[in-house]
Amino acid sequence: MSARQVYISGKMVPEQDAKISIFDSAVMLGDTVTESTRTFRHQPFKLERHIERLYKSLKVTRIDAGHTPEEMLGISLEVLEANLPLLGEGDDCWLVHNISRGQSMAGADPTKQLSPATVMIFTMFLNLRDWAQFYTDGCHAVTAMSRAVPSQALDPRVKNRSRMAYTLAEAEVKLVDPQAQGILLDIYGNVAENKGANVFLVSEGEIRTPTTANALSGVSRETIFELAATEGIAVREMDLQVYDLYTADEIFFTSTPYCIMPATRFNGLPVGDGQVGPIVKRLLAAWSRLVEMDIVQQGRDQIAADGSK
Ligand SMILES: Cc1ncc(COP(=O)(O)O)c(C=O)c1O
Structure with a gap:
């Protein structure tokens, strides 16, 4: 080759x-x-x-x-x-x-x-293998002890490779659960983002996500706004705290490689009924229609191909 x-x-x-x-x-x-x-x-x-x-x-x-x-x-x-x-x-x-x-x-x-x-x-x-199971089972989202780099020091909208802080924060959550995906809070205790993803929750039928005062303006985040508009689901950018994650009906991450990753546990407790929720399922289906391929199936196919070798 x-x-x-x-x-x-x-x-x-x-x-x-x-x-x-x-x-x-x-x-x-x-x-x-x-x-x-x-x-x-x-x-x-x-x-x-x-x-x-x-x-x-x-x-x-x-x-x-x-x-x-x-x-x-x-x-x-x-x-x-x-x-x-x-x-x-x-x-x-x-x-x-x-x-x-x-x-x-x-x-x-x-x-x-x-x-x-x-x-x-x-x-x-x-390589979608490590994420594929999360589309159907959901991941465990865990808050890191370390806080996000404050925007007063470096605006999170600058997509940069100075990743020591985020790497250490991710290590903290992996010590809690090797499968965990981290959620960083900002220095005020507001939800910020994941080391490589934006964070969303669903409450009262509405999608909520932090503003870009403490998170990257993700291209996938923007895609969620577009898909939610076509699906008729309201989206609100607002300050969110850990309480809002504990009490949310759904939590999900968005990032370029996997698009949407639902979380079905947050800091050890079930998110909603502990299953991947209906809004995430609708958004994943809408994203798949947008790109004319089955996003979830692509991950499954990679795993199935390993099994058949
Ligand atoms: C810190 C951070 N937040 C959010 C994201 C998600 O951005 P995008 O949807 O553009 O991939 C990334 C992507 O790498 C990131 O590094």
Whole structure:
């Protein structure tokens, strides 16, 4: 099988030939903005929205990617195109952008970029195996002890790769239950987000989610707003506390790879009746119709394919 082709600062190369300096600000400082897009039926989903969000992150972090958004879109499609032949017919992939400020030097002024940005774009096989069971059984959502990075320090709308805080928070919840998915609270005790997902609940027939004052403006979150509108379900952005999660009828996460992940337990207690709820089921069905494939079945098929080997 031919090697995966990745894009690094102007060149498309086999992945083993993609190298960055140990002095890159990605390594030295975790000074990198990022995007993750996925495909459905090998077609990128809302890639333009991801590129838009990427350019907002680049602007706020003062990183000059050296490309217009249109050029970035074109390069991204080339990377995807080059790697689609590696994908099985029923499978899909991520398309990831990591862009760092380039060379870093101790004491350097971050408003002056010392080199062109390091632009890294690659695809990854979308492995749904660890999430697939959650579509039908739901996951266990657990609050982390550590709090979300306060927006006063770093606005959560900047999608960045400085992930030490979120990695440690996720480790805390995995110590409670290896299968748990974390929910971070902000420094005021309001529900913020998961290390890689937005959090929603359903109460009184209404979908509720934190505002983007303490959470990323997720592309999947936005898709929930659109699907809920077509389904005639009200959505409200508001401050939510742990109490609201304990007393919710449904809880779910949204993120690019799995779209929607219901939680049927929260901090050890059942969510509603402890089953995946009707609103999540409606949203998953609506999302599947939108992308013209069965999102839940794709995960099941990957597991079934392992069993038949
Ligand atoms: C911190 C955080 N929140 C939320 C999300 C979900 O965003 P999206 O729906 O755009 O994937 C992500 C995605 O990686 C994330 O990193």
